[in-house]
Amino acid sequence: MLTEKQKYAKIITLGVEITQVKDLDVLLERILKEARNLVSADAGTIYVKEDDKLKFSYTQNDTLQERQPGKKLIYSTFTLPINNQTIAGYVANNGEMLNLADVYKLPSSLPFSFNRKFDDLSGYRTQSMLTFPLKTNRGDIIGVLQLINEKNTRGRVVPFSKKDEPLIMHFANMAAVAIERAQLTRAMILRTIKMAELRDPKETGSHVNRVAAYSVALYEHWAEKRSVPQDVIDKNRDILRMSAMLHDVGKVAISDVILKKPGRLDDAEREAMKQHTTAGARLFSEQYSEFDEASAVVALNHHEKWDGTGYPGHVNPYDGKTLVGYEQSDGKPRPKKGDEIPIFGRIVALADVFDALSSRRVYKEKWDEGQVLDELKVCSGTHFDPEMVETFFACLDTIKNIGERYPDH
Numbered sequence: 001m002l003t004e005k006q007k008y009a010k011i012i013t014l015g016v017e018i019t020q021v022k023d024l025d026v027l028l029e030r031i032l033k034e035a036r037n038l039v040s041a042d043a044g045t046i047y048v049k050e051d052d053k054l055k056f057s058y059t060q061n062d063t064l065q066e067r068q069p070g071k072k073l074i075y076s077t078f079t080l081p082i083n084n085q086t087i088a089g090y091v092a093n094n095g096e097m098l099n100l101a102d103v104y105k106l107p108s109s110l111p112f113s114f115n116r117k118f119d120d121l122s123g124y125r126t127q128s129m130l131t132f133p134l135k136t137n138r139g140d141i142i143g144v145l146q147l148i149n150e151k152n153t154r155g156r157v158v159p160f161s162k163k164d165e166p167l168i169m170h171f172a173n174m175a176a177v178a179i180e181r182a183q184l185t186r187a188m189i190l191r192t193i194k195m196a197e198l199r200d201p202k203e204t205g206s207h208v209n210r211v212a213a214y215s216v217a218l219y220e221h222w223a224e225k226r227s228v229p230q231d232v233i234d235k236n237r238d239i240l241r242m243s244a245m246l247h248d249v250g251k252v253a254i255s256d257v258i259l260k261k262p263g264r265l266d267d268a269e270r271e272a273m274k275q276h277t278t279a280g281a282r283l284f285s286e287q288y289s290e291f292d293e294a295s296a297v298v299a300l301n302h303h304e305k306w307d308g309t310g311y312p313g314h315v316n317p318y319d320g321k322t323l324v325g326y327e328q329s330d331g332k333p334r335p336k337k338g339d340e341i342p343i344f345g346r347i348v349a350l351a352d353v354f355d356a357l358s359s360r361r362v363y364k365e366k367w368d369e370g371q372v373l374d375e376l377k378v379c380s381g382t383h384f385d386p387e388m389v390e391t392f393f394a395c396l397d398t399i400k401n402i403g404e405r406y407p408d409h
């Protein structure tokens, strides 16, 4: 429980902190966590406006979380129309907040009602609810922030205090600005990938989002097991989310004839294709930020294999020269192996292959889930870091949930 003064001090530093988060998903999670913290809300949801609808985009729930320690909450996304029939819809439609003491006891004179379906499915009891529009400086509503069940010091659910309304309103405005900026960044990345025609435009978004989200899930689980400090995890998730989206951006340097070839590649084509790793790393050669640096690392290392049979090996991507001491007898650089492969490379390697095998490509059919999972097990210790394969199976529920949230169209 924060005092009034602490709350205002906290909100000043939070404004600065959330402005530094660049990835949209990481940002939504952070915003919800901090908003819930400010008012001791047990649960909460963020809806983001998409094509004139509200998309249920992110949710947290401490009570449900406690029932499955160490696992991520599984949820499905859905959309609500922006009209007065639902609570979130009403708030988006009218641009005003709602502070409801008990959503099961709403007067019938109100235009909206509470949908108990989620509670019925989960066994959770939603009671007090504070719902805010996410409004930008221009006054555009880009989403809705919904906080659920304020808990007092004794852990009992109480109505949200009126005193907290301006505080949360202010926080929601800062959040809206940060979300809008993150949406623009995400759109820019996706547009760049589409422009380069790296994939069928219809598919681009889901593929890169899946690889990125799988990577973050793997990293988080791996890092928590190793007791990496939470602030380091938070920063790395943000950086990894965006660099993983760009893992194949070096394919811009590969000719369409090879990239879109419906059949298997011949040896020469395969060699040419391998250059998408070094080409990708070169695109980030300026290395202005940790984000550029991580993107170069991911592009360069995502096809190295744990047993030292991957590519491109110990090479300087900027001049194409083999690093001193790593020349093989055939003149090529020795592939990296084991711990020589940076952790982001080992993570994205697994996420990328899992997604490639689970999807249809111009050159191959989609594999059954069982076959894909068997393949990952078989390749533990050869293609993949065994610890990463273990991590993958430990968070398989989360991985499958991500796949469902980013379906191919």
Ligand code: C2E
Pocket: 258, 259, 260, 261, 262, 263, 264, 265, 273, 303, 352, 353, 356, 357, 361, 362, 363, 364
């Ligand atoms: P991608 O389609 O995103 O595939 C990424 C990685 O997933 C591949 O890296 C490989 O490790 C794994 N993978 C994908 N499909 C299969 C499969 O059917 N069996 C197995 N065992 N592994 C699979 P890789 O091989 O280095 O390929 C890198 C990229 O080169 C691929 O990205 C794809 O864009 C292209 N590529 C690879 N092989 C072919 C091919 O035969 N035909 C065409 N047209 N493109 C290919």
Ligand code: SIN
Pocket: 080, 086, 087, 088, 089, 113, 114, 115, 116, 118
């Ligand atoms: C609403 O805000 O009314 C929709 C969400 C829900 O009913 O859980």
Ligand code: SIN
Pocket: 193, 198, 199, 204, 207, 208, 211, 245, 246, 247, 248, 249, 251, 352, 355, 356
């Ligand atoms: C792309 O960046 O071309 C799509 C992502 C992927 O290959 O998995």
Ligand code: FE
Pocket: 247, 248, 276, 302, 303
């Ligand atoms: Fe690749």
Ligand code: FE
Pocket: 247, 248, 352
């Ligand atoms: Fe790929």
